[in-house]
Amino acid sequence: MAVEDQHHPLTDFIEYPPQEMATRSAENFAHLKRRHSIRSFSDRPVAKEVIENCIRAAGTAPSGANHQPWHFVAINSAEVKGQIREAAEELERSFYEGRAGQEWLDALKPLGTGANKPYLEKAPWLIAVFSQKKGGLSNDGEQTNYYVHESVGIATGFLIQALHNAGLGTLTHTPKPMSFLSKICGRDNSIDRPYMLIVTGYPAEDATIPEHAMCKKSLEEIATFLED
Ligand code: IYR
Numbered sequence: 001m002a003v004e005d006q007h008h009p010l011t012d013f014i015e016y017p018p019q020e021m022a023t024r025s026a027e028n029f030a031h032l033k034r035r036h037s038i039r040s041f042s043d044r045p046v047a048k049e050v051i052e053n054c055i056r057a058a059g060t061a062p063s064g065a066n067h068q069p070w071h072f073v074a075i076n077s078a079e080v081k082g083q084i085r086e087a088a089e090e091l092e093r094s095f096y097e098g099r100a101g102q103e104w105l106d107a108l109k110p111l112g113t114g115a116n117k118p119y120l121e122k123a124p125w126l127i128a129v130f131s132q133k134k135g136g137l138s139n140d141g142e143q144t145n146y147y148v149h150e151s152v153g154i155a156t157g158f159l160i161q162a163l164h165n166a167g168l169g170t171l172t173h174t175p176k177p178m179s180f181l182s183k184i185c186g187r188d189n190s191i192d193r194p195y196m197l198i199v200t201g202y203p204a205e206d207a208t209i210p211e212h213a214m215c216k217k218s219l220e221e222i223a224t225f226l227e228d
Helices: 016-035 048-058 077-101 102-111 148-166 178-187
Strands: 070-073 125-131 169-173 192-200
Touching: 016 102, 016 148, 048 070, 048 148, 070 077, 070 148, 077 178, 102 178, 125 148, 148 169, 148 192, 178 192
Parallel strands: none
Antiparallel strands: 070 125, 125 192, 169 192
């Protein structure tokens, strides 16, 4: 039978009774509301197995033509984390010293961010997410991938959710430009491009959340329902 004619019955879908569905959706919202971007991490170690499972979870994300156009580099090496911190801080210095422009700097003010990124060394794990324009399911480096940005964005969202669910703090970090990550992570620029850096570990005991980050738009602000 041709591969396009092969389909399998859906056997792992779970239907919940309506009341349980409502409870589960509310509980998941409450759980995700407790996710905050963390900028002060503890150096307590986190088992590699946890990071592996979270990356496996990210890899279940839907993607254009199921080409899964992503690659994750999980970094626990103190040496590599040090190299990333050094390169990122150099870029961030020029960003905060003017490259960002005043409007962007004003937008960041309430978050209290700056060029100093000690967490890039202190957190036990950095996960560099790479996106692949080409490769297909077989990673042949030739086939076109589709909706790459959308697919990798969804996978990164799954990764952040999985790390939070495991009980870890996370930070999405996007030093600009991120090309230095390819070199440090030993990636070939013709195969993939850095997409985002996820910092993860236990929050430091004195970690804080900026007031600005606590303001989430209400349902009414973010959603419209067109109903019968
Ligand atoms: N990459 C910089 C700047 C930064 C930009 C945005 I948009 C943020 O939401 C937070 C930070 C940094 O990490 O400091």
